[in-house]
Amino acid sequence: MSRSITCLLLLVTLSTGVQAQEMTDRQRQMWSRSCALCHVSGEAFAPRIGHPEEWRARLDKGMDVLLTHTLEGLDRMPPLGYCMGCEEADFAAMITFMAMPQVSP
């Protein structure tokens, strides 16, 4: 499944020229004050947005595992990643957004 995830993400990028899971404006705002705190700079060893190689091993575990880690916290990542208003679907969209290769529109 792992390769299929990566391939699918790449396919989406190639076919659309944009991020696979385009977040809504609301999700983007929530992301910028939560996940972005660590996933932009790589603080606390967080996998960085735009660095799909840092996400690959995590994607291999599947979205259910990633969501569980997001909700429950893992090591230095706090539960919910500082997004108290996020629902599971929001987290799924944010994870996909961050794991995607970032390309210019």
Next chain:
Amino acid sequence: MSSRRRFLASALAAGFFTAAGASRVRAHTPWRNWSGWQTATPLSRLVPDDEAALATMLRGSSAPLRPVGSGHSFTALVPTDGHLVVVDRLQGVLDVDKARAQVTLGAGTRLGDIGPLLDAIDQGMFVLPDIDRQTLAGATATGTHGTGIGFTNLSGYITRLRLVTSNGETLDLAEDDERLPAARVSLGALGIVTRITLRTRPAYRLTARTWVQRTDEVLQTFDAAAAAHRHFEMFPLVHSDYALVLAIDETDDPIANPPETPEEATAFDDVMRSWMQIPPQDRRPHINGLAEQAEPAERVDQSWRILANVRTHRFNEMEYSVPAAAGADCLREVLATIERERLDVVMPLEYRYVKRDDAWLSMSYGDEDHAAISVHRSASEDYRPYFSRIEPIFWKYGGRPHWGKLHTLDATRLRRLYPRFDEFLAVRRSLDPQGRLLNAHLKTLFGIA
């Protein structure tokens, strides 16, 4: 982006979720606090876009409510099976009154965002807590404080706040409102705070100096050092003779604050892990040896970059404030107990002064400045055996618990510690007569069956 591309993106992304097996998205997203020890499954998350939307939401339901900031409280202030009210979207600078040096901010503004926001208008906060990921509403509601004999907890800088009561009524509480001292440290029990006006000052730079010194030496001169420096605190290293000392003062020196690498940021965690491999009674020479080699350090930056730190090692914490005059004896007894009973602890303590204030539920309420003493335990460990051994020492010295940090006190004991406790409860009853903002923890604190 063209509609075709948008369609492709969403369609393929939906395929990804299916392929990834994310189809079991739950109807009710669970909630946990920062350390992971407090949990809840709220009925829903209310995330209003503005105050009017919040009022409409609150009027449209009779279910229990609890506000949440960033989930940094270690106590069970937030857990609810009703609605979780998230004020994240009520953020940013709403008004600036430079003549009176006051700034109004959305209650959901993160402390860490306030620094740059105020910098842009040449203003700064007087003080910040050690961690700045909390929201302004959460930090003030719990009496969260920084360091310094000249500085109250954050709520002491509030001159006005707005809250929406559980029945959807909007209230502005100004300095002449007798309820403001109740609302400044409210535990989120009076209503949903939506905006807060703070006293500020012109933006400024600070220099932070750190060094290692014998704990008994620091304690002997602590009062003089606390008076001589803008901020002064220490982090006693348990099972050793030393403490890390931090002194912060204003400066005009140029900024010199190179960012830490992730490895530098976690270096002390690695050291603590190595200490855990050694039995507690054998650690002293190892820790002393390392402490004696530690070099002093200095950095200069804008105030908000110096006052707060990034803490990525998750932990649980208990903190009590005791009258400053009793602080040194209390700290010595805590350290001696850890030593004598060989408590297997590696995280340092924290010892600092906080100025007295007049918020009814402030830990520093009254006519005495207070010493705040914190003990910590990694989130991966059970904090209860350690904290239960230390907590009675705090009681012996008349300690008041930090509302956001772990403690076991109930209404009977809290009433003895807070002279205005019953007046706070009366304000609570008047603003939330149905008790929608109460959860099990608050009922214990307030003595409500």
